Amino acid sequence: MKIRPHTPLVASAVLLGLMASGTAPAYASLDTDPDQVAQTVAAVAPTELSAVDIHENEDHLSAPLTQGGEAVISRAASDGLTFSSDPGEQGTTISLPGASALSDAAVSADGSVTYAGNQQVPAVNVVASEDAVRISTVITSPSQPQEFAYDFGAGNSVEIQEDGSVVVVSDQPAAGSPETEVIVASIDAPWATDASGVPVATHYVAEGSVLTQVVEHRSGDTTYPVVADPTVDQPNIFQYRVRFDRAETAAIASGGWGGVVGSFSCGVMAPVCALATGSLAYNAGVAQNSSPKKCVQVTATQPMVVPGMVWWVDTYAGGPCT
Structure with missing residues (x-):
């Protein structure tokens, strides 16, 4: 699949069109509509991702990735997301920001998965595509946080690169080769955009296994909602x-x-x-x-x-x- 970039003008037009048609998301409400969250993310995201088919199971959703990999999206936000190189194998699990306050996962019309938030905690939208897995927070007001933490779990270390991108490295070397490190995740440089298509200042902070995205949405003239995310590259989950x-x-x-x-x-x-x-x-x-x-x-x-x-x-x- 070829990923095509959005321009801010097009993104703004899409979102304003939603508002004008009366379908603008009511994110401050406790019953956030998953489809409205998905539409808002898609309207301003810098790249267009098409979700792969989601397989629904009792306690989780699974998305097949390229080269036999799999993304497991738990129904309960507190269980996070798990990536594995082969279905059924132990993989790397990522926690979600504000997980304890998020609703259970709901599949949106576009195939993405949304965990609805509330007035204090932004909703989280997950798009699993053949090329990347995008995890977006949808910030609706200045009262919501400016820092969003993603924990890759004990035994992994987060490294921020010069270009702002991130690699997550296992603390255990490749089997039988102490010289060789295993990279369990590669993450694009961060981005954040408000409802008018204007970029919002954002950067990553790394501490141990935790990657935190800082989104400075309270500074400047911000039009809410603000969408921000880390995007985990595919298909190379393990390097x-x-x-x-x-x-x-x-x-x-x-x-x-x-x-x-x-x-x-x-x-x-x-x-x-x-x-x-x-x-x-x-x-x-x-x-x-x-x-x-x-x-x-x-x-x-x-x-x-x-x-x-x-x-x-x-x-x-x-x-x-x-």
């Missing part, structure tokens, strides 16, 4: 990463593939490192010439070279790069 430290980065920059082999840090990702030799050497040189100096890393959707595998090399700061 693998090798980070090289300063000494290893210097060795790679000066010796190319020989430097990589000499570092003994690729582990199970050695086939990917071999494939990425040229890019590793180039980016290591960029890292060495940066001020302050950075380090090089390689990420892949599989630790072995297989059809459909995607890999990339970039630089980073912090962590092992000290």
Whole structure:
């Protein structure tokens, strides 16, 4: 599916059309209509997502994802969302902000899932598509919070990248390869937009396994409702990463593939490192010439070279790069 961007003008026109037709959402009420929440999210979201078919079970809803993955959307908001690479396998669970005050899940006409809120807690709308899973909060007034926490659970650490995006890394390395980290979630840079299509200042804060989106909707001339979300990329729920430290980065920059082999840090990702030799050497040189100096890393959707595998090399700061 090709994701097509909305423009603020189009988004505003859609929402204003809803208001003019008398179907504008009454978000301050306790009986928020799931379809109205879904319409408001779709009107201002920067990308258009089409929901996959939802399978309804007694205690949860399931959405099949690409490459055999699955998103499990619990009926009770307090049970959160779970992503797994294969149906039935233990996956990564994400808590929802304000979960204790949210209603049970309801499927909207567009296939998204909504947890209705109230005057103190924003509603949460979830769209599971083939390309991404979007988790949106719909903020209806200045009295509602400006911080929304998503906990990825014990054993995971949240990292905010230079471009504002996020990776969530398991504290346990890949089996049999202590050099290889497992990335359990990749999240787009945050966004927030008010009802007139005007961006609202927002950013992420990371602490341990918790990712918090801060939405500064009380500052400035904000038109409510405000929609904000983290979007979890698909189809690569699980990825693998090798980070090289300063000494290893210097060795790679000066010796190319020989430097990589000499570092003994690729582990199970050695086939990917071999494939990425040229890019590793180039980016290591960029890292060495940066001020302050950075380090090089390689990420892949599989630790072995297989059809459909995607890999990339970039630089980073912090962590092992000290």
